[in-house]
Structures are given as structure tokens and as C-alpha cells.
Amino acid sequence: MENRVVQGRMVTPKRLAELIEGEDVMDAEPIEDADRECPECGGNVISVGYMPSVTEFVTGYKCQDCDWAADDR
Numbered sequence: 001m002e003n004r005v006v007q008g009r010m011v012t013p014k015r016l017a018e019l020i021e022g023e024d025v026m027d028a029e030p031i032e033d034a035d036r037e038c039p040e041c042g043g044n045v046i047s048v049g050y051m052p053s054v055t056e057f058v059t060g061y062k063c064q065d066c067d068w069a070a071d072d073r
């Protein structure tokens with residue numbers, strides 16, 4: 001699946017990665033369901049693998065309903 005709704009807005013994988021990272025990212029993989037609940041609101045969590053720089057690959061997590069986000073660093 002490509003685009004997903006996050007906090008009421010449709011986002012692309014790259015846009016989702018940028019929401020998690022807080023700045024531009026180089027590349028992002030397709031968005032996946034993370035099979036976990038948001039610790040803040042119990043909402044659905046989605047994940048995206050992305051490259052914040054050429055030497056780094058990060059898996060990021062974002063709640064679809066609130067501001068909660070995390071990564072696997």
C-alpha cells in the first residue's frame with residue numbers, strides 16, 4: 001500500500017518519513033502496518049523504512065491518530 005491517512009491527511013511514504021524524522025529524507029520504502037498500538041492514544045501505528053542520509057537506514061513508526069512517533073535508532 002502506498003499512501004496512508006495520518007492525522008486526517010494523506011501522506012506518501014516519503015512525507016511520512018519526514019514527519020517522523022522532522023526534516024527531509026533521501027528515500028523511503030512503502031508504508032506498512034506495524035501491528036502495534038500507539039502508547040499515547042491506542043491508535044493504529046504504521047511503519048516506514050527510510051534513509052535520512054546515504055549511510056543510514058532507519059525504521060520509523062507513527063500513530064495515525066496523534067503526534068506520537070518513534071524510530072529504531
Ligand SMILES: [Zn+2]
Pocket residue numbers: 038039040041042043063064065066067068
Ligand atoms: Zn496515538
